[in-house]
Amino acid sequence: MGESELKSRIRCGIDFDKAGRQAGYLRAPLSRNTSGWGTVEIPVVCVKNGSGPTVLLTGGVHGDEYEGLIAVSRLARTLDPATIQGRVIMLPAINVPAILNDTRLSPVDGRDLNRCFPGNPKGTFSEMLAHFIDAVVLPHVDISIDVHTAGHSMESALSTNMHYASDPAMRKRTMEAAAAFGAPFNVVFWGVDEGATLTSSVERRGILSLGTELGGWGRVNVEGVRIGERGLTNTLKHFGLMDGCTETSQRDGSAQTRHMMVRDQDCYLFSPSAGLFEPRHLAGETVEAGQSAGFLHFVEDVDRPAVELFYARSGVLWMASGPGRVQRGDAVAVVMNDYDDALCEA
Ligand SMILES: [Zn+2]
Known part of the structure; x- marks a missing residue:
């Protein structure tokens, strides 16, 4: 039995197959001095109606990247199931220990959650969390949007980003999804340390994967939040979960996203x-x-x-x-x- 088939130690407070809006917590065990049976509660919201694809929206994989936390949390609070055809699973603040610590890495085990995939249910806290997302959440998912910024380490031009997918059809679908998201730039890249990221797990399962970089410098980027919120709604429209046309006009007067790449x-x-x-x-x-x-x-x-x-x-x-x-x-x-x-x- 591989690690991915081992049972998760995280309890999920909601049923992803149930129609309507469900809001609750994942309960991840964390033994600590004040409680041997203690848990960390991680917000999860699932909105499901009719039939259609499943979109996973994740914020706070890194704890010091605020725009995704804000954008996904607001959508999680406000998304009305009556406006949806399909399912939206939202984990707006996944890495709660790092978020409360305002750091990229988890203070529990010193790990970068985004370098722990596909995870291990018997491993460290971050490995256990990565395993839950990979083994329990991702099998439900068709499209994954993982909202990041450059955190404290850098400032990013507002952008979506994607790996260069070797399958031309998947590459085309992903670039079209990025254009629909409507950030000023979409960056295609390859060749960086990506073996253990959430994106790597998503792509391994054949799920369409889009990331973002919506600011950084350890503060909330006003335009980053605006582009992020608009992009999440645009994505739901693009994949037919929500009615309406996507809105991709840019501040500089251009009508759409500029596709870019990191060459070497x-x-x-x-x-x-x-x-x-x-x-x-x-x-x-x-x-x-x-x-x-x-x-x-x-x-x-x-x-x-x-x-x-x-x-x-x-x-x-x-x-x-x-x-x-x-x-x-x-x-x-x-x-x-x-x-x-x-x-x-x-
Ligand atoms: Zn990040």
Whole structure:
């Protein structure tokens, strides 16, 4: 018996097969000093009516990414089953311990939930949670929208994102779903550390997968929440769960999402050492290969010169550095280019 068939230790307070609106909690066991039989309660809302596809909306996989928490929570509170044909499963605040701790990683086990898939029901808290999502929730799901931002670590241009799917039909469906979501950019990427993410589990099951990056810098991005909420509703309309036309007009006057890609490793700029990084550009700005990306300062050393970092690729800044202090090997910029299918890798 593989890990995915082992029984989850998490109890689910609602029945995904029942019609109407159900709101409750997943109850995940967590032994602690104040309670050996203690649990962590994780909000879950399921809205089901008639027949149609099942959409999974997840927020708070990382605890310091606020726009998804807000957008999915609001939809979970307000979505009327009478307006739906199909099923919407919402986990607006999955990683409750990290959310309450305001951190990317879980304070319970120090793990990144989004690097624990497909999980293990007998593993650490994050592994147990990942296993529940993979083994109990995903078998119901046709379409997954996982709402992220760049958290404290960076600032992102407002975007959906997707893996380069090797199946052309799935790639087309996913790009169409991204265009319907209607963020300013949709970023196709590959070749990063993705083996244990929620997206990897979703894709392994043949489910359409879309992620987002809707801000960052450790604060609520006003436009990120607006684009996120509009995008969730657009998605339900696009897949026929909800009536109405999608609304994808952009602030800059363009009518639709601009499809982009992260071409290769040269699009990622990493800090060569620990220090204080002074970026020169904001996410969404156009940058040139060879142009100064910023300076790495060593303010604790008298007269030590700052190190200037340069972009290796021209394009639009998808991710810009945020926190000031960086470690050696931290990404401080990610450059994206207009999408070209001929330049992508499976
Ligand atoms: Zn995230």
